[in-house]
Amino acid sequence: MNFEFSESFALQMDAQDPLASFRSRFHFPKVDGKEAVYFCGNSLGLQPKSVKDHLEKELNNWADLAVDGHFHGEDAWYHVRKKSKPALAEIVGAHEHEVVAMNNLSVNLHLLMVSFYRPTKERYKIIVEAGAFPSDQYMLETQIKFHGLDPADTLVELAPRAGEHTLRTEDILAEIRKQGDKLAMVNMAGLQYYSGQLFDIKAIAAAAHSVGALAGFDLAHAAGNALLKLHDWDVDFATWCSYKYLNSGPGNISGIFVHERYAERSDLPRFAGWWGHDEGERFRMEKGFVPMFGADGWQLSNTDVLGLAAHQASLDIFQESGIENLRAKSEKLTAYLEFIIREISGESGVLEIITPNNPAERGCQLSLLIHRGGKSVFDEWYHQGVVGDWRNPNVIRLAPTPLYNSFLDVFRFAKILEQSLKKFA
Ligand SMILES: Cc1ncc(COP(=O)(O)O)c(C=O)c1O
Numbered sequence: 001m002n003f004e005f006s007e008s009f010a011l012q013m014d015a016q017d018p019l020a021s022f023r024s025r026f027h028f029p030k031v032d033g034k035e036a037v038y039f040c041g042n043s044l045g046l047q048p049k050s051v052k053d054h055l056e057k058e059l060n061n062w063a064d065l066a067v068d069g070h071f072h073g074e075d076a077w078y079h080v081r082k083k084s085k086p087a088l089a090e091i092v093g094a095h096e097h098e099v100v101a102m103n104n105l106s107v108n109l110h111l112l113m114v115s116f117y118r119p120t121k122e123r124y125k126i127i128v129e130a131g132a133f134p135s136d137q138y139m140l141e142t143q144i145k146f147h148g149l150d151p152a153d154t155l156v157e158l159a160p161r162a163g164e165h166t167l168r169t170e171d172i173l174a175e176i177r178k179q180g181d182k183l184a185m186v187n188m189a190g191l192q193y194y195s196g197q198l199f200d201i202k203a204i205a206a207a208a209h210s211v212g213a214l215a216g217f218d219l220a221h222a223a224g225n226a227l228l229k230l231h232d233w234d235v236d237f238a239t240w241c242s243y244k245y246l247n248s249g250p251g252n253i254s255g256i257f258v259h260e261r262y263a264e265r266s267d268l269p270r271f272a273g274w275w276g277h278d279e280g281e282r283f284r285m286e287k288g289f290v291p292m293f294g295a296d297g298w299q300l301s302n303t304d305v306l307g308l309a310a311h312q313a314s315l316d317i318f319q320e321s322g323i324e325n326l327r328a329k330s331e332k333l334t335a336y337l338e339f340i341i342r343e344i345s346g347e348s349g350v351l352e353i354i355t356p357n358n359p360a361e362r363g364c365q366l367s368l369l370i371h372r373g374g375k376s377v378f379d380e381w382y383h384q385g386v387v388g389d390w391r392n393p394n395v396i397r398l399a400p401t402p403l404y405n406s407f408l409d410v411f412r413f414a415k416i417l418e419q420s421l422k423k424f425a
């Protein structure tokens with residue numbers, strides 16, 4: 001694609017964008033009184049204006065029906081989990097019975113590890129990318145200790161080759177083959193939060209299976225961002241959060257995927273609760289846990305109805321816009337941001353894009369390694385209205401999000417970048 005660094009070009013791209021009207025469905029924050037260039041959907045997605053109505057409806061149900069709301073009418077809270085399934089299944093590429101919204105991400109990682117990490121004396125190693133998000137590192141460390149094992153001996157952390165910033169698929173697959181019979185599971189990000197690298201989930205799952213290991217993924221940065229085909233790729237399990245690209249609000253509900261081959265595996269160990277127990281039998285008040293079919297059998301607690309209501313507002317928008325259309329726009333929008341950065345920062349040496357330039361190996365996020373100026377570069381941009389984020393030790397992440405960002409946003413950022421480079425170059 002031939003891009004141009006001009007306002008008229010950006011406006012023309014927006015005019016041709018079939019998804020452009022979705023922008024008006026979101027609330028945009030202000031920074032120092034200026035409308036922000038919001039490139040932080042990878043941390044917290046913007047609020048859909050429709051969230052208020054969805055919440056109000058449930059607040060009214062609560063006010064008018066109180067406890068009867070659990071079983072009243074079509075929207076009975078007892079069955080509320082079913083509503084989000086069609087959209088979630090589309091977003092992660094799964095059957096509806098393979099997904100369910102529940103808990104939060106780190107909690108779900110632990111629960112899924114209980115079922116799927118079953119180390120033996122011979123087969124106990126876990127492959128993870130080096131520098132995984134801290135919560136994932138703590139999860140792995142404590143799961144390993146829970147089994148009486150030593151993290152130093154159990155975790156195999158894959159780092160990029162010297163002088164490189166991202167992992168090569170061939171190196172990941174080679175390590176899987178090398179660990180072979182010792183490997184219990186690959187448990188890594190689908191899309192790495194720091195580098196923005198999208199891993200080849202299909203190839204990694206296939207390689208893990210070929211040595212008799214399982215493959216689980218943290219899709220916090222992939223869900224609603226990359227095109228996923230979890231069922232077809234034969235992934236064993238996955239979990240994600242909904243407050244980033246899925247725009248469901250701070251700290252809101254997570255989701256899980258469990259491949260259908262485990263749908264009836266009542267023999268798998270799990271930490272159970274009544275919401276995972278057979279729905280028709282739940283109120284018998286009897287002993288003996290019988291898991292529901294599929295991912296539902298991993299639920300513990302009754303569903304957070306208000307959280308799901310906010311989640312649903314955004315899931316409805318995803319169904320309307322279509323994840324494939326979003327991805328098509330996303331590739332162009334991120335490529336435009338990349339073009340702009342290269343065009344303007346050029347040889348200045350202030351920053352370096354470390355996210356792969358191949359669209360198949362990234363989502364919408366670009367991670368910029370800051371070589372000069374450190375965090376003051378980020379602060380400067382912020383005061384000019386750019387909301388990205390700074391991640392220690394020295395990366396600025398920018399995520400133009402196809403649902404609500406425009407090519408004009410990228411152009412506005414370009415002008416700010418141009419000015420700031422005069423200071424830092
Ligand atoms: C990759 C990754 N893992 C885990 C988390 C933590 O999620 P939660 O606080 O929902 O458990 C986040 C973000 O917050 C994340 O980006």
Ligand SMILES: Nc1ccccc1C(=O)C[C@H](N)C(=O)O
Nearest residue numbers: 042043044133193220243251391
């Ligand atoms: N939930 C949060 C609460 C406070 C501050 C950040 C977060 C994030 O989600 C960070 C995100 N996981 C990240 O990739 O940096």
